[in-house]
Amino acid sequence: MPKDGGIGASTKRREDVRFLTGKGRYTDDINIRGQAYAHFVRSDMAHGILNSIDTAAAEAMPGVIKVFTAADLAGVGGIPTGWQVTDRHGKPMQEPKHPVLAEGKVRHVGDPIAVVVAETLDQARDAAEMLDIDITELPAVVDMRAALAEGAPKVHDDLTSNLCYDWGFVEENKAAVDAAFASAAHVVSLDLVNNRLVANPMEPRVAVGDFEDHSGNSTLYTTSQNPHVIRLLMGAFVLGIPESKLRVVAPDVGGGFGSKIYHYAEEAFVTFAAKQLKRPVKWTSTRSEAFMSDAHGRDHVTKIELALDADHNFTALRTDTYANMGAYLSTFAPCIPTWLHGTLMAGNYKTPLIYVNVKAVFTNTVPVDAYRGAGRPEATFQLERLVDKAARQLGVSPVELRRKNFIKPDQFPYQTPVAVVYDTGNYDATMDKLLELSDHAGFAARRAESAARGKWRGFGVASYIEACGIAPSNLVGQLGARAGLYESATVRVNATGSITIFTGSHSHGQGHETTFAQVVSEMIGIDAGQVEIVHGDTSNTPMGMGTYGSRSLAVGGSAMVKALNKVINKAKKIAGHLLEASDEDIVLKDGKFTVAGTDKSVDWSGVTLAAYVPHNYPLDSLEPGLEETAFYDPSNFTYPAGAYGCEVEVDPETGKVTVLAFTAADDFGNVVNPMIVEGQVHGGLAQGIGQALLENCAYDAEGQLLSASFMDYAMPRADDLPMFKVDHSCVTPCTHNPLGVKGCGEAGAIGSPPALVNAVIDAIHGAGRTDVTHINMPLTPARVWSALN
Amino acid sequence: MTKVSMTVNGKAVSRETEGRTLLVQFLRDGMGLTGTHVGCDTSQCGACVVHVDGVPVKSCTVFAADVAGGHVTTIEGMANADGTMGRLQQAFQDCHGLQCGFCTPGMVMSAAALLAVNPTPTEAEIRAGLEGNICRCTGYHNIVRAVMQASGQASAAVAAE
Numbered sequence: 001m002p003k004d005g006g007i008g009a010s011t012k013r014r015e016d017v018r019f020l021t022g023k024g025r026y027t028d029d030i031n032i033r034g035q036a037y038a039h040f041v042r043s044d045m046a047h048g049i050l051n052s053i054d055t056a057a058a059e060a061m062p063g064v065i066k067v068f069t070a071a072d073l074a075g076v077g078g079i080p081t082g083w084q085v086t087d088r089h090g091k092p093m094q095e096p097k098h099p100v101l102a103e104g105k106v107r108h109v110g111d112p113i114a115v116v117v118a119e120t121l122d123q124a125r126d127a128a129e130m131l132d133i134d135i136t137e138l139p140a141v142v143d144m145r146a147a148l149a150e151g152a153p154k155v156h157d158d159l160t161s162n163l164c165y166d167w168g169f170v171e172e173n174k175a176a177v178d179a180a181f182a183s184a185a186h187v188v189s190l191d192l193v194n195n196r197l198v199a200n201p202m203e204p205r206v207a208v209g210d211f212e213d214h215s216g217n218s219t220l221y222t223t224s225q226n227p228h229v230i231r232l233l234m235g236a237f238v239l240g241i242p243e244s245k246l247r248v249v250a251p252d253v254g255g256g257f258g259s260k261i262y263h264y265a266e267e268a269f270v271t272f273a274a275k276q277l278k279r280p281v282k283w284t285s286t287r288s289e290a291f292m293s294d295a296h297g298r299d300h301v302t303k304i305e306l307a308l309d310a311d312h313n314f315t316a317l318r319t320d321t322y323a324n325m326g327a328y329l330s331t332f333a334p335c336i337p338t339w340l341h342g343t344l345m346a347g348n349y350k351t352p353l354i355y356v357n358v359k360a361v362f363t364n365t366v367p368v369d370a371y372r373g374a375g376r377p378e379a380t381f382q383l384e385r386l387v388d389k390a391a392r393q394l395g396v397s398p399v400e401l402r403r404k405n406f407i408k409p410d411q412f413p414y415q416t417p418v419a420v421v422y423d424t425g426n427y428d429a430t431m432d433k434l435l436e437l438s439d440h441a442g443f444a445a446r447r448a449e450s451a452a453r454g455k456w457r458g459f460g461v462a463s464y465i466e467a468c469g470i471a472p473s474n475l476v477g478q479l480g481a482r483a484g485l486y487e488s489a490t491v492r493v494n495a496t497g498s499i500t501i502f503t504g505s506h507s508h509g510q511g512h513e514t515t516f517a518q519v520v521s522e523m524i525g526i527d528a529g530q531v532e533i534v535h536g537d538t539s540n541t542p543m544g545m546g547t548y549g550s551r552s553l554a555v556g557g558s559a560m561v562k563a564l565n566k567v568i569n570k571a572k573k574i575a576g577h578l579l580e581a582s583d584e585d586i587v588l589k590d591g592k593f594t595v596a597g598t599d600k601s602v603d604w605s606g607v608t609l610a611a612y613v614p615h616n617y618p619l620d621s622l623e624p625g626l627e628e629t630a631f632y633d634p635s636n637f638t639y640p641a642g643a644y645g646c647e648v649e650v651d652p653e654t655g656k657v658t659v660l661a662f663t664a665a666d667d668f669g670n671v672v673n674p675m676i677v678e679g680q681v682h683g684g685l686a687q688g689i690g691q692a693l694l695e696n697c698a699y700d701a702e703g704q705l706l707s708a709s710f711m712d713y714a715m716p717r718a719d720d721l722p723m724f725k726v727d728h729s730c731v732t733p734c735t736h737n738p739l740g741v742k743g744c745g746e747a748g749a750i751g752s753p754p755a756l757v758n759a760v761i762d763a764i765h766g767a768g769r770t771d772v773t774h775i776n777m778p779l780t781p782a783r784v785w786s787a788l789n
Numbered sequence: 790m791t792k793v794s795m796t797v798n799g800k801a802v803s804r805e806t807e808g809r810t811l812l813v814q815f816l817r818d819g820m821g822l823t824g825t826h827v828g829c830d831t832s833q834c835g836a837c838v839v840h841v842d843g844v845p846v847k848s849c850t851v852f853a854a855d856v857a858g859g860h861v862t863t864i865e866g867m868a869n870a871d872g873t874m875g876r877l878q879q880a881f882q883d884c885h886g887l888q889c890g891f892c893t894p895g896m897v898m899s900a901a902a903l904l905a906v907n908p909t910p911t912e913a914e915i916r917a918g919l920e921g922n923i924c925r926c927t928g929y930h931n932i933v934r935a936v937m938q939a940s941g942q943a944s945a946a947v948a949a950e
């Protein structure tokens with residue numbers, strides 16, 4: 001019987017009612033009396049010297065309050081980077097200044113040069129036309145290898161080159177890895193591109209700055225996944241406002257997928273301008289602006305090689321990757337191709353020796369940072385494409401080659417050669433489940449049926465593992481993080497027994513208001529309707545690090561459980577006093593405290609009322625009230641894993657790929673709300689299939705952004721996708737967090753691209769064209785057709 | 790500025806409006822009906838879909854003045870008379886057809902328009918009918934199920950389940 005509440009129940013989402021009736025409160029729905037409107041004027045050149053900006057004509061336009069350029073931002077710091085990577089030689093990465101508005105140079109199409117603030121948005125836009133901006137265009141660098149060539153134009157004149165860092169991992173393994181390749185029975189190699197993507201949450205970014213003259217307090221309303229992080233970065237590094245004077249609110253946020261983690265220039269600008277102009281200032285991104293100002297994702301160029309012994313055991317792996325940073329370092333950019341990528345290169349396999357080299361490169365393009373999966377999709381794509389290629393090259397089954405090299409259930413905890421320790425897993429179980437659900441046994445007949453219609457059918461698999469539940473603070477500190485990655489929660493039990501949870505996690509589609517309440521309901525035994533979840537406002541939630549990296553439940557949920565346990569312990573003491581028993585003998589079940597082995601009991605609300613009306617209360621040993629805060633810092637990452645399968649049909653006449661079926665078998669550990677978990681996987685699959693088939697962020701050689709709207713950036717639409725089969729019944733609970741949960745937000749986007757490309761290659765090979773061993777994403781009809789002809 | 794009058798969710802409204810004011814601005818900024826969203830500037834995403842005289846319209850693409858005299862329905866007008874969610878809205882909740890909720894108003898309006906002309910669509914017809922609405926969160930799977938449910942078809946009718 002499915003449960004109808006608590007942990008494990010597919011409870012319907014409470015937040016849906018407001019979203020379905022038009023009562024959501026997104027940032028653009030916030031209008032403050034007297035607000036002015038900001039319009040950003042952005043570079044239409046990829047690279048140039050900013051000679052002068054004449055603002056006089058624009059400032060004379062109707063309704064214009066002020067035109068800001070870099071010269072007006074005296075005392076404002078640059079946008080900081082939250083992670084410092086150390087290169088193979090022990091040197092820190094090159095870290096250029098990232099000004100809020102361009103200083104001296106423009107470095108990518110979309111780089112903000114000036115801001116017009118006016119009474120209305122139309123007036124601001126009209127006035128922007130009158131700005132006289134003199135830029136001397138410079139040659140741009142777009143291609144990463146070209147950017148590293150001798151004499152290439154430099155994106156930042158004060159850096160020694162366009163190389164941000166040259167990272168080797170594990171550097172000490174390099175010689176042993178090379179030796180293993182030299183003596184390998186088989187070597188398989190693959191060159192591939194992980195295409196640049198734009199996250200494109202459907203809600204564009206919005207920032208509203210407000211300043212309260214009488215208190216001197218600033219407030220920023222912003223579309224963020226982590227308001228506390230924005231408050232810290234913007235307050236401490238950019239504007240010099242102490243936390244106590246700065247409130248950051250991220251209300252309902254319409255999706256993020258990573259792109260709303262970072263601190264952006266527009267946030268700092270509206271907060272600064274509101275204070276200076278003493279009136280609220282609002283900026284709403286257009287979609288076109290989003291394409292050139294939201295951080296992009298992926299954009300790796302890789303050569304990867306696998307060494308195998310005569311029995312097809314993997315003996316060594318080596319990769320050589322160029323990772324695009326864009327023109328500036330976005331908040332977490334340096335860690336994505338390194339610590340969130342290199343550490344996952346073992347995948348699900350017991351490869352004993354691994355060496356990963358990553359060269360991070362500055363180019364005249366929009367900054368690149370985390371996008372759903374962040375580093376882990378790049379790692380998985382390379383590895384799973386390579387293993388598939390190896391199987392084909394060696395003439396063995398891709399499934400069997402994987403199984404042969406899987407880490408087996410009795411080998412956990414498993415120390416990989418790339419620094420992480422997988423706590424638990426069962427990769428054969430998810431592979432078995434995948435083959436069952438995708439009716440692998442019936443594939444040959446389906447392939448024959450397609451062939452009869454002149455179509456080529458293929459089936460591809462991919463295994464994946466990811467590191468989620470980010471992250472142990474002391475570990476990431478050693479690796480260069482400039483932040484802690486704990487999470488926090490305050491549990492406020494109210495006098496009548498209702499509970500308000502203040503969490504540092506942030507929901508922008510994940511449904512925390514529902515799932516966190518389910519956990520509380522399960523632990524206390526009260527109805528979830530008595531539990532309110534508050535998030536997204538630094539003025540009432542404890543300092544937390546927000547939501548990304550599939551961390552909310554694994555880290556934020558753990559903090560909440562920890563705080564709830566403190567509450568329960570205190571409540572038992574109160575109950576013990578009321579029931580004249582030792583608190584050790586008190587049992588809490590179904591919202592009732594009972595003295596074990598007796599029928600003496602008191603309700604939850606009897607205890608909570610006593611806590612706030614402490615007439616009969618052990619005041620000598622216990623404070624009144626019932627409210628606790630906890631911070632939880634994980635001791636390890638969590639490691640969701642699984643097996644994905646894709647079935648495609650290729651039309652050899654046109655090169656068109658149709659996804660006929662997609663199956664995902666995941667091990668997420670324990671699951672709080674299966675309905676929501678499945679929805680997360682669906683969404684991830686759509687983004688992964690989008691990457692593999694449709695999406696591509698393209699620049700021309702001059703650095704012009706070719707895909708700058710939904711007309712030329714192909715988002716997956718309803719008729720591009722099949723129904724999905726998803727399963728999360730293979731469970732190995734996380735061993736080190738209280739709920740045994742691993743996280744499910746990114747898996748779909750990680751496992752799906754290689755499964756899809758493997759399926760297309762399988763279809764092509766099935767038709768006898770074994771000469772085609774790889775096609776770079778997205779597999780558009782043109783690319784597939786060209787590969788075949 | 791000219792006076793533009795129309796009926797929105799059954800109520801007569803009349804406002805001084807600039808010629809370049811879009812219907813979505815009239816609704817959001819003028820009337821405070823912020824359920825209708827703006828997700829793009831190229832008429833591609835469908836976050837802004839409302840009904841004008843029963844027909845789905847991308848409200849970012851028409852001037853308010855052009856629908857003068859018309860009957861406009863927005864997401865705020867889709868509830869039952871007693872204030873509970875309508876059948877389609879309820880189906881979206883039941884089937885988890887939304888996550889961040891940003892595409893949702895437009896999606897519901899497009900789906901309602903589809904069901905008005907095709908009360909029992911197939912999966913393929915639903916997908917084709919919602920092709921003008923982008924959702925970045927759900928992968929559409931549960932949106933298709935929601936429309937199936939709202940049309941009284943068992944979700945078992947959906948192929949892969």
Ligand code: FES
Nearest residue numbers: 828833834835849
């Ligand atoms: S806002 Fe995107 S179509 Fe109207």
Ligand code: FES
Nearest residue numbers: 888892924925926
């Ligand atoms: S629910 Fe987020 S875009 Fe559709």
